[in-house]
Amino acid sequence: MARPTQRITESQQAMLSYIQDYILTNGRPPTFRDIQRGANISSLSMVSHYLDILREAGEIEFNESSSRGVWVKSLPKPGDFVRVPMCGVITCDGEHGVPTPDADALRNPEDWIPVARSLVGNAKLEDLYALRARGDSMIDAMINDGDLVIMRRNFDYKDGGLYAVMLSDRNETTLKRVFKDGKKFKLKPENPRLEPFWVDARSAQLQGRVVCVVRAM
Amino acid sequence: MARPTQRITESQQAMLSYIQDYILTNGRPPTFRDIQRGANISSLSMVSHYLDILREAGEIEFNESSSRGVWVKSLPKPGDFVRVPMCGVITCDGEHGVPTPDADALRNPEDWIPVARSLVGNAKLEDLYALRARGDSMIDAMINDGDLVIMRRNFDYKDGGLYAVMLSDRNETTLKRVFKDGKKFKLKPENPRLEPFWVDARSAQLQGRVVCVVRAM
DNA sequence: TATTATACCGAACTGATGTTCTTTGTCAAT
């Protein structure tokens, strides 16, 4: 990425910071007069002039002749993210190991988790939900206590993906890496120190695909 | 969370969708006239009226008497996120196992990683950087090949946190959970199946703290 | 049919907002 060809002055830098703070605080860009007041610029024409310089320096972009048209390039845009409903907990007991949330839980979640759009691919928003891992029962899937697991319903099956697998004969749902082999599934724990095993495709249902895992520390 | 007390009509829903799309596309809210044109509303006063209804229904919020003051509540705001510079790779060889990026790498990164602000706590933006894990050398820290590790310089030491630890006698830097015990560090692999071990505090340097780990699948 | 209430349209209004232009101030070279 190219560095600014033009050095910017201290007051221009201060103005840039103000615009950035304004966007972060208000969620939308400021007007020229907001900038003038907030960054203590002496006149509107100076605001306009500084904006030209900041644009040349590659720090901002803006739509001319349109209100609140300025944006700081280093800031993410709303379209870079999605919000995913938090719908419950992955526990180690089989019955509710990996819950499938109902419509109500999806619409009225306990919480909303912001996730970078680049992490969830082309998934439809309404197919995504988040679960919190509890205990170390998912350690074979390299998922730790407290991890956030973003799941996707209505996935396309992709060999080798990590899925919530319901094993009907064991009455148990866990996360495993899945490979299809004729009428059998090969279920491979994510931890390479553990051995894979096979189950009959009829006794295994793929309830959702893991889209990403997030661990706050 | 309270459900909408008022059912919204189809055209109101269409208007809501238009506003949402506008924000996602343009990064800022639309004007009333944008909405009128884009969502095919017959008059400006109808736009205003529908906005009142959508606000009552809890779908939007807006600043009155201010241009482009409407926001769709289900959309994240720019302030919900930060962008972290991508500064290299964690490999299994000791020397460059967990690199500490220089100023230039921080300012001109290969890439920018969007991260939810709630994940990075109160860290200063300039202290954060991202590394990509390569190989399974970090598996003891529950970090997988391809994982994104968000690191923080200038951290406050917190007992039991995950740190990039430089072991000078081994000439090796790895990620371990660290507990202080007098003049010794207790280094505990994240994987509970592995045993912790002790090192002298003088031969171990904490280079950075792991703030969060993100795994795309 | 007459009445009332409600939804809706469109124009006009008022303040907000980006742009332009003239004037003023500063500084260096002549």
Added chain:
DNA sequence: ATTGACAAAGAACATCAGTTCGGTATAATA
């Protein structure tokens, strides 16, 4: 001192944008 080049201030302007309001159409009610 004079001039020219440049930066900066402030007013004026044209358009943008949210609000208001009188009027019309539609539907329900008596």
